[in-house]
Amino acid sequence: MTAPQYPARLDGSGRRDRLMSTLVAVGAAYRRLAEFSGRRRPPVRAVDRRLPLVVDAVRREAAGVVSLRLSRPDGAALPGWRPGAHVDLTLPSGAVRQYSLCGEPEDRSYYRIAVRRIGLASAEVHALTAGTRVTVRGPRNAFPFVAAPAYHFVAGGIGITPILPMVHRAAAVGACWRLVYTGRDRASMPFLDELSALSPDRVWIRPDSEFGIPASGEELLAEKSASAAVYCCGPMPMINGVRVDLAGISTAVHFERFSPPPVVAGEPFRVLLRRSGRTLDVPADRSTLDVVREVLPNVPYSCRQGFCGTCAVPTPDGGRVRICVDRGPAVLEL
Incomplete structure (x- = not known):
């Protein structure tokens, strides 16, 4: 040539x-x-990352909270994970939900999750029994635990699940750490015995029932050392309190929430569902997912925070819109 x-x-x-x-x-x-x-x-083959597991045991951890121990049917080792990781659990109904791993990362013979009963999906988890086969995907980590001079952990209720392995890791490596753990009352707070066995002088159990009101951000950050990285997980009012009181302070702050983020300063817009031929008005204070589910209740979703990608919907131009968090006019292939 x-x-x-x-x-x-x-x-x-x-x-x-x-x-x-x-x-x-x-x-x-x-x-x-x-x-x-x-x-x-050779042709590239898709990798199936689903893990068929079996429920080894179900244990009541607190009022309305059970933990599940999951393992491979043949007893083989599970993929490794680090504190802060979660798995996507597919329930018998087909619903998919994300749950933090709260066992021991060093022990790959099982995964442990803990679930508070607050809706239909969590009720389905509570109905699982030993011997039930389930499928998970993961682990994945959107709340990584990184090296720091010291740690200040804040957990609210079931928010203890991603924090618990972090506390265990900090204790194992001899790091300086402190945990403030709050909830409605002691009966509703899982893993109290496990935490008290670690280091009672570093764990402050702060139930609302014993103080009359929920903890303020200032209380949750009490005795935080200047060099400590803050890891916080729980309900939004608790997280907001911590964020407000940390504003302007030079420290590493890491959050994970179990509820969708609120829509702040939103504007109303419209979306067109091309295949359904519907045009929907999305109010300023709601997500596209909320409005779409009113007409298409089976549209898939999971974390509602934009992490997992379950609710990402294709658009005619080849793009994808995460309808749980992305806002603005769009044409969706629904």
Whole structure:
């Protein structure tokens, strides 16, 4: 093959650009080689990341809270994970929900999750019994536990689940740490015995029932050392209190919430469901997912926070819209 000729250079001299001709010839040879090798390359196979597991045990951890111990049916080791990780649990009904892993990362013979009964999906989890087969995907980590000079942990209610492995890891490596754990009352707060066995002087159990009112951000941050990274998980009022009282303080702050983020300063807009032929008005204070589910109740979703991608809907231009968090006019393939 003869390399293309370039009769004029950028300076208009009309002389052949030998360097460019050489580069074009090399590029053409590389493309021919790639096409040849590509014909011999085996097809790429999709990786099935689903894990078929079995419920080993169900244990009551607090009022309205049970923990599930999940393992492989053949007893083989599970994929490793780090504190803060979660799995997507597919329930017998087909619903998919995310739950934090709250066991021991070093022990790969099982996963442990804990679930408070607050809705239909969690009620389905509570109905599971030992021997039930389930499927999970993961683990994945959207709340990573990173190295820091010291740690200040804040957990509210079931928000203790991602925090618990972090506390265990901090204690195991000899790090300086403190945990403030709050909830409605002691009966509703899981894993109290497990935490008290770690280091009672570093754990402050602060039930609302014993103080009359929920804890303020200032209380939750009591005795935090100046160098401590803050890890916080729980209901939004608790998280907001911590964030307000940490404003302006130079410290690493990490949050995870179990509820969808509120819509702040939103504007109303419309979305077109192309296949259904519907046009929906989305109010300023609601998500697209909320409005779509009123007409299409089976549309899939999971975390409602934009992490998992379950609710990402294709658009005619090849894009995808996460209808739980993305806001604005759109045409959706629904």
